[in-house]
Amino acid sequence: MKYNxxxxxxxxxxxWEKDELYTVPDFSPSPKYYCLEMFPYPSGKLHxxxxxxxxxxxxxxxxxxxxxxxxxxxxxxxAFGLPAENAAIKHGNIHPADWTMENINTMRQQLxxxxxxxxxxxxxxxxxxGYYKWTQWLFLQFYHRGLAYKKKAAVNWxxxxxxxxxxxxxxxxxxxxxxxxxxxxxxxxxxLKITAYAKRLLDDLRQLKGxxxxxxxxxxHWIGRSEGVKIKxxxxxxxxxxxxxxxxxxxxxxxTYLVLAPEHPLVxxxxxxxxxxxxxxxxxxxxxxxxxxxxxxxxxxxEGIFTGAYCLNPLSQEQIPIYVANYVLLEYGTGAVMGVPAxxxxxxxxxxxxxxxVKVVIQPVNLKGTEVDSLTAAYLDEGVMxxxxxxxxxxxxxxxxxxxxxxxxxxxGCRQVNYRLRDWLISRQRYWGAPIxxxxxxxxxxxxxxxxxxxxxxxxKVAFKPTGQSxxxxxxxFLHTTCPKCxxxxxxxxxxMDTFICSSWYYYRFTCPREEKGPWDKKKVDVWLPVDxxxxxxxxxxxxxxxxxxxxxxxxxxxxxxxxxxFTNMLTQGMVLKDGAKMSKxxxxxxxxxxxxxxYGADTVRLFVLFAAPPERxxxxxxxxxxxxxxxxxxxxxxxxxxWDLQNISSGKRKAEPKGINQTIRRLTHQTIxxxxxxxxxxxNFNTALSTIMELVNALYQYKEVPETDRxxxxxxxALESVLLLLAPFAPHxxxxxxxxxxxxxxxxxxxxxxxxxxxxxxxxxTIVVQVNGRVKERMLVPANLSANQMQERVxxxxxVQQIIAGKEINKVIPVPGKLVNIVVK
RNA sequence: GCGGGCGUGGCGGAACGGCAGACGCGCUGGACUUAGGAUCCAGUGGGUAUCCCCCGUGCGGGUUCAAAUCCCGCCGCCCGCACCA
Numbered sequence: 024m025k026y027n028x029x030x031x032x033x034x035x036x037x038x039w040e041k042d043e044l045y046t047v048p049d050f051s052p053s054p055k056y057y058c059l060e061m062f063p064y065p066s067g068k069l070h071x072x073x074x075x076x077x078x079x080x081x082x083x084x085x086x087x088x089x090x091x092x093x094x095x096x097x098x099x100x101x102a103f104g105l106p107a108e109n110a111a112i113k114h115g116n117i118h119p120a121d122w123t124m125e126n127i128n129t130m131r132q133q134l135x136x137x138x139x140x141x142x143x144x145x146x147x148x149x150x151x152x153g154y155y156k157w158t159q160w161l162f163l164q165f166y167h168r169g170l171a172y173k174k175k176a177a178v179n180w181x182x183x184x185x186x187x188x189x190x191x192x193x194x195x196x197x198x199x200x201x202x203x204x205x206x207x208x209x210x211x212x213x214x215l216k217i218t219a220y221a222k223r224l225l226d227d228l229r230q231l232k233g234x235x236x237x238x239x240x241x242x243x244h245w246i247g248r249s250e251g252v253k254i255k256x257x258x259x260x261x262x263x264x265x266x267x268x269x270x271x272x273x274x275x276x277x278x279t280y281l282v283l284a285p286e287h288p289l290v291x292x293x294x295x296x297x298x299x300x301x302x303x304x305x306x307x308x309x310x311x312x313x314x315x316x317x318x319x320x321x322x323x324x325x326e327g328i329f330t331g332a333y334c335l336n337p338l339s340q341e342q343i344p345i346y347v348a349n350y351v352l353l354e355y356g357t358g359a360v361m362g363v364p365a366x367x368x369x370x371x372x373x374x375x376x377x378x379x380x381v382k383v384v385i386q387p388v389n390l391k392g393t394e395v396d397s398l399t400a401a402y403l404d405e406g407v408m409x410x411x412x413x414x415x416x417x418x419x420x421x422x423x424x425x426x427x428x429x430x431x432x433x434x435x436g437c438r439q440v441n442y443r444l445r446d447w448l449i450s451r452q453r454y455w456g457a458p459i460x461x462x463x464x465x466x467x468x469x470x471x472x473x474x475x476x477x478x479x480x481x482x483x484k485v486a487f488k489p490t491g492q493s494x495x496x497x498x499x500x501f502l503h504t505t506c507p508k509c510x511x512x513x514x515x516x517x518x519x520m521d522t523f524i525c526s527s528w529y530y531y532r533f534t535c536p537r538e539e540k541g542p543w544d545k546k547k548v549d550v551w552l553p554v555d556x557x558x559x560x561x562x563x564x565x566x567x568x569x570x571x572x573x574x575x576x577x578x579x580x581x582x583x584x585x586x587x588x589x590f591t592n593m594l595t596q597g598m599v600l601k602d603g604a605k606m607s608k609x610x611x612x613x614x615x616x617x618x619x620x621x622x623y624g625a626d627t628v629r630l631f632v633l634f635a636a637p638p639e640r641x642x643x644x645x646x647x648x649x650x651x652x653x654x655x656x657x658x659x660x661x662x663x664x665x666x667w668d669l670q671n672i673s674s675g676k677r678k679a680e681p682k683g684i685n686q687t688i689r690r691l692t693h694q695t696i697x698x699x700x701x702x703x704x705x706x707x708n709f710n711t712a713l714s715t716i717m718e719l720v721n722a723l724y725q726y727k728e729v730p731e732t733d734r735x736x737x738x739x740x741x742a743l744e745s746v747l748l749l750l751a752p753f754a755p756h757x758x759x760x761x762x763x764x765x766x767x768x769x770x771x772x773x774x775x776x777x778x779x780x781x782x783x784x785x786x787x788x789x790t791i792v793v794q795v796n797g798r799v800k801e802r803m804l805v806p807a808n809l810s811a812n813q814m815q816e817r818v819x820x821x822x823x824v825q826q827i828i829a830g831k832e833i834n835k836v837i838p839v840p841g842k843l844v845n846i847v848v849k
Numbered sequence: 850g851c852g853g854g855c856g857u858g859g860c861g862g863a864a865c866g867g868c869a870g871a872c873g874c875g876c877u878g879g880a881c882u883u884a885g886g887a888u889c890c891a892g893u894g895g896g897u898a899u900c901c902c903c904c905g906u907g908c909g910g911g912u913u914c915a916a917a918u919c920c921c922g923c924c925g926c927c928c929g930c931a932c933c934a
Contacts, residue, residue, distance in 0.1 A: 237853055350932045360934045443933055651873050714872035792868050797915045799868055837914050842867055847914050
């Protein structure tokens, strides 16, 4: 009988669905395990990245199930988003909802073809009103606590996507989705106050022992905590103060100028009546017209201009000129910085360009004197304070504290912790998203939509035009409503929410996807959460993963959940490459999962993506590698279907202790179980797990050739069944078929994961290595249980070893039990 | 510039500080066959005097009886951040 993957895979997929094999109960006496892969955006068809992500998750889910866990393994759709709307704009006759549903249907069918063990009853799409009702409801929870607010700000605008973007969605000055250059626009937009959680998001990273360091470091950097002091500088001739933020208060006496961001609100006042006013204004206009990418590139030279105004150093009372410059950002700190050319590289360059004085106030400890003229770069390290009045002689670290305290006492400043993280801009000027549930009444102003009126439904009939304004603004039926307070005429907010909001809470919804009384049933959420293992691409390290953590902390605070972190363990899988590059249409190196499944079968393709590389590493696609996996499955098929007569072997007790080849095979079986268990369920090194199974299969091919009378049927049965059980999470269809063919009634996927007997894996004889001066010279077969001394004796008595070391003086002998003996000679 | 990761045969990749190259691909030879792009068997890091020895994990040092693995300094590639005061 030949291995017919088409037939087998179809047969079992139907059977599993009919038997509801992957339906998981919410409450069970077994320990729970929540295995989750990042749900996909339904972009059209499944790609290799999805395939790899879900193959990894499926092995974990299946092996944990076999280990006796009650495993939640769901799948759904991150279904709101730009591509659907762009398709509508481009093709005109297709509605985003229909486009999305079509894609979902295609991709669901593909996922089913791959035989993943999802509990499909829990499937949902975030664009369904039953889901986004609760997305809106959650927005209101933020709103009621002052954590969702609207403000006018200079925001990132992508002209190509015709919408604003969050900071996290801008990479190197370009839109991370379409790579178009991002502009700054002054707009009133909705924000979520993620900055209120900056400290906890940072501090709790330490709890995440099961996350890759790389991701934690990226988040830490993104949150960007820094300790410093906010210092007030009095403006001359005006009753105004300029606040600056600095991490180097110890250099306060070295300030020779002050710089404001071009957008700083005080600039206008400072310029009033100054002859410089016109020049400064034109400079500011020029800078603000630059795109984000031009403005922030480090290669761009620092440029600035004197405002004509001065302020006073709060400690020395020196007169300090005030500049405006392109390198100061309004959004960070106070939007103003003190210039200390001697001890900050940017200030150093700026001062040289504009001939500003350089004043050394920190002296390196081991050098006599630092001459200003000899400075070729700013001195950034610690040292001793000089030219700093009463603080002279203090080590700079102590000086930081001393000056901070002095400023605080005098009311001239205060210590402050600053974060780089900004609030999350969630408005999008697009149709295909969850409407922000807010109305504007001419009388009562801005009001949240009452919870009883949710969901605010998306109207179906709208015109899709890339106008830069939400299509909802042109939809009278949607726009006009009545005020929930006074009943008068009101207008709806027409912006929709960033789709990252939808994906910030979906993992809670999987516990009760049809819940109508709330976003979820807390009893069920408390059973399943946190997610035990989350799997996805590293590209979400600071987008989705940070937002999800933020939501979780907020939901915890308002009592909706009991966990403070969403994902206990995180696995970031590598990319799938072809010819050394990421698969992409433009490079023309895309391999479609669909074609591969048709040509080789789901089991083979799954096996390949798991075998070709460990999960975190990038994977190079190789069709020859796929063929190798196909060959292996055929080998397994022929091995198991060979004439072993397994059905007639009782799995009861063995008659006698197996000897010789039978003992070897049994030992290898148990050794394989041990290694595959570790690699599959603990280390997630599926490639080595599979190679270990291959080795057992290879050995069994040898065993098959042993005369039947010399083989013990129980040994064969145990070995073959172990191969099937260990392989079942990787190749679920073929193992299920072979399990049935070998006389089993119940699904292989309901069997317990095999366990090994530690006493059976022990070797009685091992090959040890004899080294002379660290080089391998000889191998010896010795009893495994020899002590170090016994090993040493045996090795030194060995004729071949004596020959090698003849005439040499033995300095030392290092025996390592079970491994080797190293003889050090002169 | 800063941060992180990675450099091992022809290729993908294995190796608790202890036999470098498991497993797979490719290649070579053989068997079976009308045929083989199926299957099975054997070989496969380099050098070489070819069952003997030498050299070999990006490069250069160091620690150790012993280093792909640990430490220091370079080089190369990939990813992330990017004037954050």
